[in-house]
Structures are given as structure tokens and as C-alpha cells.
């Protein structure tokens with residue numbers, strides 16, 4: 001296996017690293033703690049700068065305005081972007097839009113691409129992905145899906161309730177997972193404009209971390225009419241397409257999270273090198289060096305797992321096992337690292353003088369969203385026991 005980063009990717013990584021350090025991290029001081037998000041005017045000014053620097057939508061092919069990176073290059077660049085929690089949206093490669101771009105490029109018709117994908121790539125609109133439902137609906141277990149679409153002539157009548165739809169407040173279109181005529185086997189993705197009659201954004205859910213530009217929302221669909229030509233892919237392809245979307249989207253989360261873990265660790269290093277306790281720098285105490293050793297090794301292992309899964313996908317191979325391993329381990333190492341960084345920074349780490357308390361709250365979702373750790377462990381264990389997967 002070749003671990004060398006191609007020269008052009010390394011050059012790009014360095015350029016993006018400087019851009020994040022000089023242009024993006026200083027903007028974090030504008031983060032609105034009351035609202036749990038960045039002011040949108042600052043986001044938009046920064047987005048314009050990213051476009052003129054030529055870094056916009058880095059994950060897309062050059063023909064679609066991106067940087068033409070393969071999945072390994074995307075890993076390396078997304079990990080740099082992940083150093084700032086505000087960067088992925090500013091570069092137009094944050095969840096859920098980045099995963100939705102991938103899904104729409106795979107499955108959308110030309111008309112749907114014109115309507116949704118192309119403006120999404122340009123940053124002219126936002127989208128949401130609505131799968132999770134309040135109890136007793138779909139969550140960890142997608143087979144509990146309740147939302148249903150009844151076929152009536154050349155349209156479908158959609159009814160159901162969703163929640164935790166990231167970005168839905170202010171999004172123009174939603175990708176909604178629903179059964180068809182009550183049949184789970186016919187689960188399908190529907191493209192629903194948010195001005196459709198019968199659709200309500202019930203509320204932005206109050207939660208512990210950032211809200212992004214459109215929150216994490218609860219939604220209601222009451223007799224929403226969806227024309228046949230707004231089905232994404234074909235009837236019954238919902239779960240196959242969701243795997244196509246969620247696999248790479250879980251990995252891109254991992255890529256961004258390793259960047260955030262690296263930044264947390266480096267904030268702790270700076271503090272530990274500068275502050276003296278008991279006649280020595282904090283960094284000179286062996287107990288602290290071991291803490292750095294544990295977390296640095298854990299981040300490196302987690303990043304290598306992410307790279308391995310990305311490499312398998314790039315080779316067109318099945319990467320479901322490695323993606324679950326990466327999702328589980330990266331999210332846990334992110335939470336462990338931030339927790340330890342706060343500890344090393346003492347009272348300052350707990351304050352808003354450092355961004356660690358924000359990282360801590362944001363990172364907690366990583367062990368739940370896109371499949372809780374327990375579900376990924378269940379999948380990994382089952383695959384091993386049944387010998388579907390082996391070393």
C-alpha cells in the first residue's frame with residue numbers, strides 16, 4: 001500500500017491549511033452562542049472568498065466546479081477543513097448538502113439535477129435529508145419507517161412525521177424517505193420542495209451543539225402531493241440509495257472529525273507548553289505526555305481506518321465493514337480527545353476563551369448521528385461472526 005500523498009494533493013493541503021488558519025479560524029469569534037450558529041452574512045462573505053481562492057466544493061469533479069480529488073485526496077483535504085467547525089459549510093461541503101450532492105449526482109434525472117443539484121453546487125440553495133422519525137418510527141432501526149406515500153394516478157400523497165432533519169429550516173428541497181402504499185419493500189426517496197402544500201417545518205429542535213444554518217428540525221407531511229417525476233431514482237430503491245449516500249457521507253464525517261480532533265489536541269499542546277505548574281511546564285509532566293501519546297495514537301489509528309475505507313471505495317470494493325469501524329472509532333476518538341484537551345487546559349478549557357467547550361458539545365452528536373456506535377458495533381460483530389468479513 002502506498003502511503004505517499006501525491007504532490008498536487010500535498011500542495012493543495014498546505015494552501016488550504018494556511019487559508020483555514022488565516023481566513024477561517026479568525027472568523028470563529030463571530031460565532032453566536034445564543035443562536036448556536038455563525039451569522040449568515042459572515043458565512044456568505046467567507047463563501048465568496050473561498051470561491052475566489054478556487055477552493056469551492058472541493059470534493060466535486062472539475063467538470064462540476066470542484067477540485068477533482070479522488071476519495072483519498074478528499075480525506076486529506078476534508079481533514080484540514082474539519083479543523084474549524086465553521087469551515088465545511090463555508091467551503092460548501094458540509095452535511096447534509098455534501099452527501100445530498102453525491103446522491104443527486106448518482107440518481108437524479110436531468111430535470112432534477114437542473115432544479116436542485118446545479119443550484120446546490122453553486123451554493124444558491126440548501127437541502128435536507130429526512131429519514132429519522134420520532135418513536136415508534138425509523139431511527140437506529142430503519143425497518144420501523146412509518147412515513148408513507150400512497151400512489152394516486154401520476155402522483156403520490158405523502159403523510160408522516162420526521163425529525164432531526166439537519167438544515168431543513170430555510171432549505172429549498174428535502175429528500176424524504178417513505179414507504180409506498182404501506183410496503184416497506186417499496187421504500188422510496190421523494191424530492192419535496194419546502195413550499196409544498198401540507199408540509200410544515202414544526203420546529204428547530206433545541207439541542208446541545210451547533211445548529212448550522214438551518215437547524216435540526218422536526219417536520220410534518222400532511223397529504224403532500226409529490227408528482228411522479230420527483231421520485232429520486234425508482235420506486236423501491238430507497239434503501240439501496242440510502243446506502244450509497246450514507247456510506248461515503250459517514251466517511252466524510254470521519255474525515256472532518258479527525259481534523260477537529262487534531263485541532264483540539266494542538267490547542268492543548270500550546271497551553272501545556274506555555275503554562276508552568278509545580279516548577280515545570282504542564283507538557284513536561286510525564287502523566288501529560290502519556291495523555292498526548294494516547295490521543296495522538298488514537299487519532300492516527302482512526303485516520304488510517306478512514307483512509308483504508310476510502311481506498312476500498314476508490315477501488316470499487318465493498319467498504320461497509322471498514323466504514324462502520326471508522327465511524328465508530330473516529331467519533332469515539334474525537335470525544336476522548338476533546339475531553340482530554342479540556343482537562344489539560346484546566347479552567348480555561350472549560351471557558352469560552354477557547355473553542356474546546358463548543359467542540360465538546362458539537363462532537364457529542366458524532367456518536368449518535370448516522371448510526372449510533374452500538375449499531376456500528378453490532379454490524380461489525382455480526383459480519384465477523386458470520387464470516388462475511390475477515391482480516
Ligand SMILES: Cc1cc2nc3c(=O)[nH]c(=O)nc-3n(C[C@H](O)[C@H](O)[C@H](O)COP(=O)(O)OP(=O)(O)OC[C@H]3O[C@@H](n4cnc5c(N)ncnc54)[C@H](O)[C@@H]3O)c2cc1C
Nearest residue numbers: 129130131132139140164165166365368369370371372374
Ligand atoms: C446532530 C444530529 C443531526 C442529525 N441529522 C439527521 C439528518 O439530517 N437526517 C436524518 O434523517 N437523521 C438525522 N439525525 C438522526 C440520527 O441519524 C439518529 O438520531 C440516529 O440514527 C439514531 O436514531 P434515534 O435517535 O431514533 O435513536 P434510537 O433508535 O431511539 O436509539 C437510541 C439508542 O439505543 C441504542 N441502540 C440502538 N440500537 C441498538 C442495538 N442494536 N444494540 C444496542 N444498542 C442500541 C443506542 O445507544 C442509541 O443511541 C441526526 C441526529 C443528530 C443528533
